[in-house]
Amino acid sequence: MFERPATGERAILVHMDIHDENHREDLAEFTELVTSAGAEIATVATTSRHRPEAKYFIGIGKAEEIAELVKLHEAEVVLFNHALSPSQERNLEKLLHCRVLDRTGLILDIFAQRARSFEGKLQVELAQLRHMSTRLIRGWTHLERQKGGIGLRGPGETQLESDRRMLALRIKQINKRLEKVRKQREQGRQGRRKAEVPTISLVGYTNAGKSTLFNSLTDDNVYVQDQLFATLDPTLRSVNLANDVHVIFADTVGFIRHLPHDLVNAFRSTLQETAEAHLLLHIIDAADENRDDHIAEVENVLEQIDADKIPRIQVMNKIDACGISPRVDVDDEGRVRRVWLSAATGEGIELLQQVLCEYFRDETVQAAIKLKPSQARLRAQLFELGAIRKETVDENGEFHLDISIGRKDLNQLARREPQVLEVMNRVLPGAA
Numbered sequence: 479m480f481e482r483p484a485t486g487e488r489a490i491l492v493h494m495d496i497h498d499e500n501h502r503e504d505l506a507e508f509t510e511l512v513t514s515a516g517a518e519i520a521t522v523a524t525t526s527r528h529r530p531e532a533k534y535f536i537g538i539g540k541a542e543e544i545a546e547l548v549k550l551h552e553a554e555v556v557l558f559n560h561a562l563s564p565s566q567e568r569n570l571e572k573l574l575h576c577r578v579l580d581r582t583g584l585i586l587d588i589f590a591q592r593a594r595s596f597e598g599k600l601q602v603e604l605a606q607l608r609h610m611s612t613r614l615i616r617g618w619t620h621l622e623r624q625k626g627g628i629g630l631r632g633p634g635e636t637q638l639e640s641d642r643r644m645l646a647l648r649i650k651q652i653n654k655r656l657e658k659v660r661k662q663r664e665q666g667r668q669g670r671r672k673a674e675v676p677t678i679s680l681v682g683y684t685n686a687g688k689s690t691l692f693n694s695l696t697d698d699n700v701y702v703q704d705q706l707f708a709t710l711d712p713t714l715r716s717v718n719l720a721n722d723v724h725v726i727f728a729d730t731v732g733f734i735r736h737l738p739h740d741l742v743n744a745f746r747s748t749l750q751e752t753a754e755a756h757l758l759l760h761i762i763d764a765a766d767e768n769r770d771d772h773i774a775e776v777e778n779v780l781e782q783i784d785a786d787k788i789p790r791i792q793v794m795n796k797i798d799a800c801g802i803s804p805r806v807d808v809d810d811e812g813r814v815r816r817v818w819l820s821a822a823t824g825e826g827i828e829l830l831q832q833v834l835c836e837y838f839r840d841e842t843v844q845a846a847i848k849l850k851p852s853q854a855r856l857r858a859q860l861f862e863l864g865a866i867r868k869e870t871v872d873e874n875g876e877f878h879l880d881i882s883i884g885r886k887d888l889n890q891l892a893r894r895e896p897q898v899l900e901v902m903n904r905v906l907p908g909a910a
Contacts, residue, residue, distance in 0.1 A: 487516065487517055487518050487554060487555075488517070488518050488520050488551065488552065488553050488554050488555070489512060489517040489518065489519055489520060489553060489554070489555045489556070489557050490520050490521055490522075490523060490544060490547055490548060490551065490553045490555075490556045490557070491508065491509065491512060491519060491521070491522040491523065491557050491559065492522075492523050492524075492525075492536065492544060492556060492557065492558045492559065493505045493508060493522065493523070493524050493525075493559040494524070494525050494526065494527060494530070494535070494536055494559070494560060495524065495525070495526040495527075496526075496527060496528075496529065496530070496560075503559045503560060503581065503735070504735065504768065505522070505524070505559065507734075507735070508557075508559040508581070509522075510685075511581075511584055511585065511588065512557055512584065514588055515584060515587055515588050515591070516591070517555070517557070520547075520551035520553050521547060521551060523540070523543065523544050523547060525537070525540045530560070532566075533565075533566070533569050534566060534569055534570055534573070535558065535560065535562055535563075535566045535570070541570065541573055541574075542573070544556060544574060545573055545574050545575070548574050548575070548576050553576060554576060554577065555576060555577040555578070555579055556570070556574055556576060556577070556578050556579070557579050557580075557584055558578065558579070558580045558581065559581055560580060560581055561580050561581055561582055562578070562580040564612050564613045567579075567580065567613060568613075582609060583609065585734070586602070586605055586606050586609060589602045589605070590602045590603075590606065596659070597656070597659045600652050600655055600656050600659070601656065603652060604649060604652045604653070604656065607645055607648060607649050607652070608649065610645065611642065611645050611646075611649075675716070675724055675725065675726055676725050676726070676756035676757065676838055676842075676884075677714075677725070677726045677727075677728055677754070677755045677756055677757075678725050678726070678727050678728065678755060678756065678757045678758075678759060678834065679727075679728040679730060679752040679755035679757075679758050679759070680692055680727065680728065680729050680730065680758075680759050680761055681730060681733070681752055681758050681759070681760055681761070681776060681780065681785075682732060682733070682760055682761035682762060682772075682776060682793075683732060683733055683734065683762070683763070683766075683772035683773075683775060683776055684731075684732030684733060684734050685732065685763070686732065686761045686762055686763045686766075686772070686795060687761055687763065687795040687796055687821045687822070688729055688730075688732060688761045689729055690795075690821040690822055691759075691761060691793065691795060691819075691821035692713070692715075692727060692729040693821075694821050694824060694827050695717065695727055695827070695830075695831070696715040696717050696727055713728070713729045714726055714727070714728050714729075715727050719831055719834055719835050719838075720835045723834070723835045723838050723839060723842075725834065725838065728752070728755065730749065730752055731749075733775055733776050733779045734775070735771070735772075735775050749783045749785075752780070752783065752785050752788075753783050753784050753785040753788075755785075755788055756788075756789075756838075757788070757789050757790065757791065757834075757837065758780075758785065758788050758789070758790035758791075759790070759791055759793050759830075760773070760776060760790050760791070760792045760793065761793045761795050762792055762793065762794050762795060763795060763796050764794040764795060764796050764797050764799075764800055764802065764818065765796045765797075765799035765800040766796075773792075791814055791815065791816070791817060791833065791837075792815060792816040792817070793816075793817050793819065793830065794816060794817065794818045794819070795819060795820065795821050796820060796821075796822070797818050797819060797820050797825065797826065798820040798822060798823050798825065802818055803818070803825075804817075804818055804819050804820075804825050804826030804829055805817075805818045805826075805829070806818075806829055806833060814833050814837070817829055817830045817833055842882060842883070842884055843881075843882070843883050843884075843888055844880075844881065844882045844883075845880075845881055846878070846879070846880050846881075847878075847879050847881060848876055848877065848878055848879075849876065849877040849879065850876055851875045851876065851877075853877075853897065854877075855895070856895050856897060857877055857879070859891060859894075859895065860879065860881060860883070860891075863883060863887050863891070865881045865882060865883035865887070866879050866880070866881055867880045867881060867882055868880040
């Protein structure tokens with residue numbers, strides 16, 4: 479059996495045009511993925527079939543042709559723009575005598591390169607181990623053999639069983655560590671909820687310009703690069719959009735077509751920042767001819783992480799590349815649906831900031847109210863919601879409170895304590 483090289487920089491790309499729309503992949507995007515992974519593309523082999531072939535995914539003739547290309551270009555790895563089964567990867571490696579990696583394995587490799595935080599590295603390792611656990615026997619012939627024969631039979635486990643046991647143990651250890659990190663993140667989210675600070679999560683297809691927009695909105699310097707998955711670890715920044723509007727922006731990992739299921743599961747705690755946001759800004763590359771497909775993929779992932787019900791505003795980015803002027807699109811009810819801007823040049827950024835200010839002013843009720851001593855229970859509930867910004871007590875024992883409370887929390891409080899309607903309407907008619 480061949481030796482598995484430590485690196486696989488010289489690569490042959492394999493792309494098959496499948497007639498089934500659900501399994502079709504984009505060759506241009508795949509080329510970007512390979513470049514982002516740091517591989518040198520020796521050549522691209524393309525083919526077309528109605529459906530994948532069971533043994534090699536591609537036909538035997540094309541597989542033998544690729545084997546010749548591997549020898550010709552001295553390639554170290556063959557990358558498939560599709561998801562391969564473990565048996566297909568194993569059969570191809572035996573035939574090609576070099577490493578074979580499918581689209582999922584390539585994305586996992588890129589994520590491993592990009593992870594910087596402790597949590598991010600754990601999440602990537604967890605996804606890799608889960609992916610590897612189904613492919614233990616590929617490329618290692620010793621894993622398939624159980625010691626046996628005269629004088630060698632015994633109760634010992636096979637190398638494959640041993641490796642599986644070690645993988646299961648490591649996965650269990652990582653899950654324990656991630657659970658601690660999840661609890662820490664949840665404490666942070668609870669603190670923000672108690673302080674009534676709304677979170678705005680930036681989501682979108684990878685390389686749509688989320689980090690560039692994030693930097694423009696927060697005056698930060700998050701890593702920005704024209705490559706897929708330039709940002710992996712989530713970044714949160716607190717920003718005062720106006721004197722009365724304080725928010726937290728969250729920049730998260732970009733999505734991609736057929737994002738590996740293991741990655742969605744592994745990054746569920748990170749994506750929880752998106753699932754619990756008050757508002758989503760869906761960043762879209764306005765100049766991308768495949769933008770409608772990318773929008774659909776983002777919507778699909780949002781549904782997977784239970785974030786599809788969160789209010790969102792589409793941000794059509796990179797208008798400088800398609801000659802469109804900044805503008806705001808509203809629906810028939812006057813609600814903002816879309817903002818057109820360029821994060822790179824700054825055109826339209828002020829429009830988005832204005833939209834966000836108006837949105838959260840509408841969503842937050844601020845008022846100065848007065849409570850009688852007999853209304854101490856209502857005061858305690860306002861404190862519990864983190865709504866009281868300032869409090870003084872006069873000589874009659876009445877509480878003078880400056881409050882800031884989300885309209886949703888106010889309505890829920892009013893259902894439990896109807897007297898809050900009377901108090902609020904005295905100072906702010908129609909508040910609840």
